[in-house]
Amino acid sequence: MPIALDQQATLLDLDGTAPLVAPLSECIRHFAALKASAKADHRILLTQPVPRKDRPTRRWILNPDDIEALAAEQAQG
Numbered sequence: 001m002p003i004a005l006d007q008q009a010t011l012l013d014l015d016g017t018a019p020l021v022a023p024l025s026e027c028i029r030h031f032a033a034l035k036a037s038a039k040a041d042h043r044i045l046l047t048q049p050v051p052r053k054d055r056p057t058r059r060w061i062l063n064p065d066d067i068e069a070l071a072a073e074q075a076q077g
Helices: 024-032 064-076
Strands: 008-013 020-023 042-051 058-062
Touching: 008 024, 020 024, 024 042, 024 064, 042 064, 058 064
Parallel strands: none
Antiparallel strands: 008 020, 008 042, 042 058
């Protein structure tokens, strides 16, 4: 998943908590620190769309499973 980690992004909480606007790497780090129950309610809105593996369209929003994958990649190196 080729996503620029330095692009600005917005971490959204579907429960209505104020969003975090920061570089994508910071949004991922903040998401990783959340409890498992809270992660299900969070999404990241990107400023630049990224291609999808399974569809010809691009996406602007990363779901919790996408964010978890990015967090694992970021933790590895």
